[in-house]
Amino acid sequence: MEIQQTFLKTKQIWKCGDEIDFLYGYFVGKIEEGSLHFLLKATRASAGGYVDSFEIRGVIESHREELRDLITKSIQEQKSL
Numbered sequence: 001m002e003i004q005q006t007f008l009k010t011k012q013i014w015k016c017g018d019e020i021d022f023l024y025g026y027f028v029g030k031i032e033e034g035s036l037h038f039l040l041k042a043t044r045a046s047a048g049g050y051v052d053s054f055e056i057r058g059v060i061e062s063h064r065e066e067l068r069d070l071i072t073k074s075i076q077e078q079k080s081l
Helices: 002-014 021-044 052-060 063-078
Strands: none
Touching: 021 052, 021 063, 052 063
């Protein structure tokens, strides 16, 4: 809800086509950030390792339609309240 209310202000800054594009980018960034944080902690505890952020983005993007559908459904539910 908070993100939805601030979208109008950020639309011009981020040049998003619509609310779904903005929220998709926001959540992909959050998922990527959380994944990197977790993997960096895990690899420091092991015998060294390399974390490829492009690989993480690829995994997230492989679920693109699912994520967009969930965002769309959430927006519709929020508007119906």
